[in-house]
Amino acid sequence: MNQLQRLPMDGLKAQFETLTLKELEQGLAPLHSSPSGQQPLISLPNDSESERLKVIDKVYAYVTSHARYQDxxxxAKSLRVIQSKLINDEKHGPIFRLVLNLLLFxxxxQTGIRAPExxxxxxxxxxxxxxxxxxxFQSELADAIYQLIESNQTLGAYLDEPENNVAYLCLWLMLKEGITREKDLHAxxxxxxxxxxxxxxxxxxNKHHRQWLSKKATLLLSVWFQHQRPRIRSLTSTIHxxxxxxxxxxxxxxxxxxxLRQMFKLEYVMVRSSVEYKMFIGAITSTALSDNAMTRLMSNTPIQNHRPPKTKLVATVRQQRHWRSGFTPNQAALRQRVPADIEEIAPSKQIQIIRRFTQKLTSAPPQKISRVSTEVLKELQNKLEDKSRIRSRPFCWLLLAWLYHLLKNGGKFKSHLRLKTVAKxxxxxxxxxxxEFAGCxxxxMNELDWAEKLNLVIESISSPQAxxxxxxFAEFLIDSELVPELCLSDIDLPAAEHNADANxxxxxxxxxxxxxxxxxxxPRAELARLLFxxxxxxxxxxxxIRGLQFKDFHHNQELHHTLHVRPNKYRLLKSTDGSRNLPIETLLPAPNFNEMMAFLETTKLKHMDRATPIFHAFxxxxxNEAFVLVTSVMRGVTGDETLRFHHCRHSFCNWTLCLLYQVNQTGKWPFLCHDYFSAEQAQALRARLGIAKNTRKQFWVVSELLGHASPSTTISSYFHLADVFHRxxxxxxxxxxxxxxKVWGQRTPLDACGNPILKPTQQTEYAELQPPEVRFDAVTEPFDVSQLEPSQAQPVSESLTIIDVWRVIRxxxxxxxxxxxxxxxxxxxxNVHNILIFEQDTREYTQRFSKHPAKAMVNYHALDTSNIKELEQWIRAFHHHENAVKQTLKLPLLxxxxxxxxxxxDAKIRTHDKDVALTLLKMLTMLDMPNQIIEVKWYMTAxxxxxxxxxxxxxxxxxxxxxxxxxxLGMSEQHFSILLPHTHKMLKAHFAIKAHTTLSDDGKYLKYKAPGYVSIEVKQTRFxxxxxxxxxxxxRPRRRKSFVSFLRLLVIYLKAAS
Structure with missing residues (x-):
């Protein structure tokens, strides 16, 4: 074994000082005022260049003196000695650790000697x-006030004279309902x-949350609204x-x-718990369900909830393709892979590249904002279309693409943003x-790596707004399909900073x-059931779910069945707290449990290793098809088009808490009227989890079942029934x-929900006192799951003509x-079904390399009367010459x-496939349509x-x-021309000898493929x-929609006729 040695540090100090000072410029606040408004990552007391040099010198001296290396x-021992020498208080500790990390790196x-973390x-x-x-201190007074408002005598006095006893109503709303803000009481x-x-x-x-009022509060307010309401100048004086x-x-x-608020806090915490009180006042933020979703839960009927129009948070098509050319996940790329590799460039230099653009935005004078924005956009476009930069500086490129989008398209809610806002x-x-992403x-990286890294980015930021x-930024990456499998639900952003998707x-x-x-x-229905x-x-x-293995399921003598969720080579977890054990026999209803066990038994083949994924056969x-299917069925059953599969996890969180708390015992909630919430089921789950009935640890238990580190994450992102719990x-x-x-007369009973059962003569008066009811449209037609089944064309012997196909589609x-x-x-x-199926299939392939999707039914709804007449002329011409065309040409090429x-x-035909182009041109010459000219343009690329x-x-x-x-083909030479990029204008004479040549960048970004790209334009001359x-x-002659529709119709006919 080698002996311990000192580090070879000779001649490194000067270079290290220079590099570290540059890095500190990015991490610390600038020494001179800067217009960027960027918040520093760390701070140094009495910051100056000399103070920074002192920190660098200390760290360098300690490492030189105490660091030892072997092999x-x-x-680690010498590293601990160095850290013990450094200042480690709250103010200086971060800067010393940063410099130490930089020195070790x-x-x-320089030497290849590595260091432990x-x-x-x-x-x-x-x-x-x-x-x-x-x-x-005021607990005795609080007890006396609570006894006062709970007294039947004071209640009767209020019912007799509400104007003179309005303080009783205020005290009740504050101490019994929790409406403690003076502004809310006045409202x-x-x-x-x-x-x-x-x-x-x-x-x-109110501004913060929805609150359900108790039936008694409803009665008290009804009485108040029945009488003349005097103006209350001061609630405090009235209550006093x-x-x-x-x-x-x-x-x-x-x-x-x-x-009074302190009295309410004391009552709430002592009666319920600290967690529930913090949820109610908003100290722990949770996102409540929308009124639409709550109406669906309360009525137990599908309610229409259409998906909001998608925000155009997307990069341009060209930028998306360039990104795929640099980082291609599979072989189906649209562009050839860029050969360049990722540069080893310091993060500080990449940040300088970004800030060079943002500084132009922040320093732009008001009268030059438009010009500066245009100049920055033009410069950004050139940088973003440089493929070598994508591969060499990928993360810098992503930020610049986002900057380009914000400048050009605006934000989520505004089509134009201020330049300083964009820079911010x-x-x-x-x-x-x-x-965080430097070196990756x-x-x-898969979507989980991206989510984990973005979570670390969020943790490193102190500002909630940032x-x-x-x-x-993550939404931009998802919508642009730059990281297509990334899901916002995997990003740990508390609801206080970003509203959770509550459903x-x-x-x-x-x-x-x-x-x-x-x-x-x-074909994926059975798999979809298991995923659900x-x-x-x-x-x-x-x-x-994807990464589940057979060894994750443990069975203890058929009594206890446990699912161990832990990281393996098929999946990673969001955090170390994500590892957890789930008692599946108590969480799953018996039929679902038996179905799951049967699947595991039949899927686990003999001699198969237990580390095999349970979905190895798929x-x-x-x-993915099964996930899409189950999401579509969820939307169809509920009528809510905003539902995602991840909302199953949200549902698990809320319903498990309702089961442990036995919420169904407190009132008639329609959505809890299910056997799953029975007392026996709750007791079985508590026994399996090892908790008592009167525990206050339910939120901790559920957060463990979800794999969260603490209940705060569970409440802020997943729990949506805080208002129901309060009620x-x-x-x-x-x-x-x-x-x-006293209010409604003798012998007025209450129904099961606490509402008075009134006589017909009283119902009109009762209805006038009711606030307006929020109503949403219910789904009228029952959901038919068969519409999600993949359509299959059926063989038929009946002959079709193109005219028949047109009449069916029309x-x-x-x-x-x-x-x-x-x-x-x-x-x-x-036959009719087949035609409609082929229309849908053809629509998906039409202009599929474009960001503009083709419209349905061969663009029928966009055709005017003259377009329809022109289209029918094309149809009749083809029908007349069909036999000759079929004998001469290979029509499937079309x-x-x-x-x-x-x-x-506008759906111009452009291709490099000579067989397709020549077949189409030959057919057009055979149809010999009057008042039509055909122009062919050849593209020279850059x-x-x-x-x-x-x-x-x-x-x-x-x-x-x-x-x-x-x-x-017998075409006129005048109808053939050449398009030459401006970059080759010096070569125009060589091309002009062959045909009429026009300078145009129309084909500049095409990748040349022999014998070159050509566009075919069919123009009508008479209207x-x-x-x-x-x-x-x-x-003047111009292209028409009718010809494009004819080609689409012809393809549908060729498929249906075959």
Whole structure:
């Protein structure tokens, strides 16, 4: 074994000082004022260049003196000695650790001697308790006030004279309902505008959350609204006088609303728990369900909830393709891979590249904002289209692409952002993002690696606003398909900074989903049932389900069955806390448990290793299809198009808490009327988890089942029933029978929910007192799962013509059903179905290399009357010459023509496939349509040309096209031209000899493929409007939608006829 040696540090200090000072410029606040507004990552007291040099000198001296290495590795013992010498307080510790890390990295680069990870200091700060001694000082007064408002005598006095006892109502709303803000109380007492109804329950909505009112509060407010409401100048004075009249306070004793809030806090924490109190007041933020989702849960009926229009948070198509050319996940890339490799460039230099652009934005004077924005966009476009930069500086390129998008398209809610706002976004993300991702290779990273790294970026940011910028940047990466499998739900961003996507489905809806999948004939339906079971009943994420192995399931004598969720070679977890054990026999209903066990038994083949994935029989594509299927069924069953598979995990969190808390015992909640929430099921789960019935650790237990480090993550991102818990356990007061009789008359009973059952003569008055009810449209048509089954064309013997195909598509576009179409046109129903299936398949392939998707039904709804007439002329011409065309040409080649449409050029045909182009041109000449001319343009790309000798192959390709068009097809030479990029304008004379040549960058970015790209333009020369014009004022020839629709229709006909 080698002996311990000192590090070879000779001659390294000067170079290290220079590099470290540059790095500190990025991590510390600038020594001179800067307009960027960038928050420093760390701070140094009395910051100056001399102070920074002192830190560098100290660290360098300690490492030189104490560091020892053995076998090319610095020993951990010597590293601990160095750290013990450094200042380690809260102010200086971070800067010393940063410089030490930089020095160890510098030594490794210079000498190859590696170092173990250095230890970190964790500052533990004891959180303040929810209840402090001062809260208890007024506990006797609080007890007396609670007895006062719970007294039937004071309640009767309020019912008799609400105007003179309004303080009673205020005290009740504050101490029993939890409405403690003076502004909210004034709004409630003024009118009903802040109230609304969900089902029969009154809800109060303020700026922060929705709150359900108890039935007693409903009665008290109804009485208040029945009488004349005097104006209340001061709630504090009104309550003070009321308490003094009841001898609880002297008139001289001061009273504030803060004192009443402390009484409410004491009551809430002692009756319930600290966690529930913090949830209610918003100290631990949770996102409540929307009124739409809550209406669906309360009514147990599908409610329409359409997906909001998608925000255009996307990079350009060209930028997306360039990124794929640099980091191609598979062999189906649209561009050839860039040969360059990732540069070993310091993070500080990459950050400087970013800030060079943002500084231009922040320093732009108001009168030059437009010009600066245009100049920056132009410079960014050139950089982003340089493929070598994508591969060499990938993460810098991503930030610049985001900057380009923000400048050009604006943000999520505004189409234009201020330049300083854009700079604030980029600067807030660039430093931690570049620092964290430096040294990574995007090609080696999957979506979980991206999520983990982005979570580390968020942790390194202290500003809540800047944390949200990271989520905004992640949305851009997802929507642009730069990291397509990344899911926002995998990014740990608390709801305080970024609203959680709150949605859940009930157990009744879950059973409907499973029944639909059981009835479905989809080839992935059985797999989808299993995926849904794992997600909804066990709360597993998508990647956790994919990576399940047989050895993860443990069975203890058929009594206890446990699923161990832990990292393996098939999946990673979001954090170390993600490892957990799930008692599946108590979490799963018996039928689902038996189905899962049967699947495991039949899938585990003899002699198969237990480390094999349980879904080994399915490919990744098939598993993805099953996830898509189950998500579509969830949306169909609920009517909510915003649901995602990850909401199964949200549902598991909420329903497990409801089970442990036995919320269904506190009131008639329709969504809890299910056998899953029975007392026996709750007891079985508690026994399996080892917790008592009266414990306050339910949130800790569920956070462990979800794999969270603490309940704060569970509550902020997954728990959405905080308002239901408050209504169920704290504000669950029913009105006294004598109070109901006093307001609505003798013998007025209450129903099971606490609402008065009134006579018909009283219902009108009762309805006038009710706040408006929030209503949403229910789904009228039942969900048919068969519509999700993949369509399959059926063989039929009946012959079709292109005219038949056109008539079917035209009628289908007008909304007629296949049955009606088949009956009216005397066609068989399978033939009609086949035509519509081929139309949908053809639509997906039409202009598929474009970001502009093709419109349905051969663009029928965009065709006007003249377009329809022109289209029918093309149809009749083909029908007339069909036999000759079929004998002469290989028509199946035309099926590729629709893929060549350029969406951004109004579906212009552009291809390098000579067989497709010549077949199409030959057919057009055979149809011999009047008033139509055909133009062919050959594209020269921006290939590097250093000598005229390199032009020979290109000129030969031009001769090939001219010979084919003029001699073989009989076209006029005038209808053939050349498009030459401006970069080759000096070579124009060489091309002009062959054909008419125009300078244009239309094909600049195409990759040349022999015999070159050509575009085929069919232009119409005579229009209906020409009849009204003089003979010398005819319209110029132009392309028409009708020809594009004809080609799509022809492809559909060729598929249907075959």
């Amino acid at each position: 090319n590795q610095i020993t 510098f030594i490794e680069k 250095i230890g970190t200091t964790v500052m533990l700060k004891q959180p303040l308790p929810t209840l402090t001694p001062d809260v208890f 409630l007492l003024a009118n009903q505008s802040s109230l609304y109804r969900l089902n029969s329950d009154w809800c109060y909505q 006088r009321y308490l003094a009249q009841h001898n609880l306070l002297s008139y001289r004793h001061p009273l504030g609303l803060l004192l 976004y980029i600067n807030g993300v660039s430093v931690p993002f570049i620092t 290779d995007p090609e080696q 944390k949200a910028f990271v989520a905004y 859940i489905i009930t157990h009744i809806e879950a059973e409907r989903v499973l029944k639909c999948l059981q009835r479905s004939k989809h 079971t794992f997600g909804f009943y066990l709360g597993l994420r998508r990647n956790e 490919s990744d594509i098939q598993i 169920s356990f704290f504000a669950t007061h029913l009105p006294e029978p004598f109070a109901v009789r 009628r289908a576009a007008e909304g007629q059903t296949p049955e009606i179409i088949a009956n009216d046109l005397s066609l068989s129903l399978p 099926q590729k023509s629709i893929e060549t449409f350029v969406g951004a050029k 290939e590097t040309i250093t000598s005229t000798a390199q032009l020979t192959p290109y000129l030969k390709h031009i001769d090939f096209w001219k010979t084919a068009l003029v001699q073989h 209906v409007s020409d009849a009204l014009k003089p003979n010398d004022a005819k319209s």
